[in-house]
Amino acid sequence: MLFGKIDYINLLPFHVFLKRSSLSFSFKSACNHNKAVPSTINKKFKKRRVDAAFISSIESNRKGITPLNLGIVAKAEVHSVLIKQGEPKNDPASATSNVLAHVLGLKGEVFIGDRALKLYLENPEVYTDLGKEWHERFGLPFVFGRLCVNHHQTFYKKLAKHFGQTRIKIPMYILNAYAKERGIAPCDIKAYLTLISYTIGTKEKKALKLFFKKAKKIL
Numbered sequence: 001m002l003f004g005k006i007d008y009i010n011l012l013p014f015h016v017f018l019k020r021s022s023l024s025f026s027f028k029s030a031c032n033h034n035k036a037v038p039s040t041i042n043k044k045f046k047k048r049r050v051d052a053a054f055i056s057s058i059e060s061n062r063k064g065i066t067p068l069n070l071g072i073v074a075k076a077e078v079h080s081v082l083i084k085q086g087e088p089k090n091d092p093a094s095a096t097s098n099v100l101a102h103v104l105g106l107k108g109e110v111f112i113g114d115r116a117l118k119l120y121l122e123n124p125e126v127y128t129d130l131g132k133e134w135h136e137r138f139g140l141p142f143v144f145g146r147l148c149v150n151h152h153q154t155f156y157k158k159l160a161k162h163f164g165q166t167r168i169k170i171p172m173y174i175l176n177a178y179a180k181e182r183g184i185a186p187c188d189i190k191a192y193l194t195l196i197s198y199t200i201g202t203k204e205k206k207a208l209k210l211f212f213k214k215a216k217k218i219l
Helices: 009-020 025-033 038-046 096-103 113-122 130-138 153-164 172-182 186-193 202-216
Strands: 003-006 052-056 066-074 081-085 108-112 142-149 196-199
Touching: 003 009, 003 025, 003 038, 009 025, 009 113, 009 172, 009 186, 009 196, 038 052, 066 130, 066 153, 081 096, 081 113, 081 130, 096 108, 096 130, 096 142, 096 202, 108 113, 113 172, 113 186, 130 142, 130 202, 142 153, 142 202, 153 196, 172 186
Parallel strands: 003 052
Antiparallel strands: 052 142, 066 142, 066 196, 081 108
């Protein structure tokens, strides 16, 4: 089984969950082999080079895709999906965030992921937080990605359910490793993760429906 891994801090709890699980070494190794930015994972999933992955929400709405009730959710502000006012420029690593900027009628350069989080922490006044902007306008969380499945649905449904029921504590050695690699302090990583949730419930489904409706008008 091949799982597509987005190696961003927002999915760190899920990666720790997999690392601690009783899943085979070959499965865990394959996850690291298939890691990439969201836009690349979208392509791998579409070409069925991976069996499952967290793919961009906008891509998860296509025909023939099976999404599960697990995703990357910004409760309100998110700090890692930003736009800097000015000349429009998409982030090549993203799909959903670029569309979200258009849905919100915001023009400028889009930044996502750990790079965006670092930029925000260094100078928050320069950027507009797209998660916060969405929440202020519609009073809903925003789902940036969904766990979707090509093959082995039963396995991944059980995995998603187990993750949703498990309280994840990030070990300090992993926090320190990410902090050193990404140039973001451990305390800032921990604070950032409090902004993220993973279960897609009633509010999240309502937010997705609204986003897809608005995105359809501009795509």
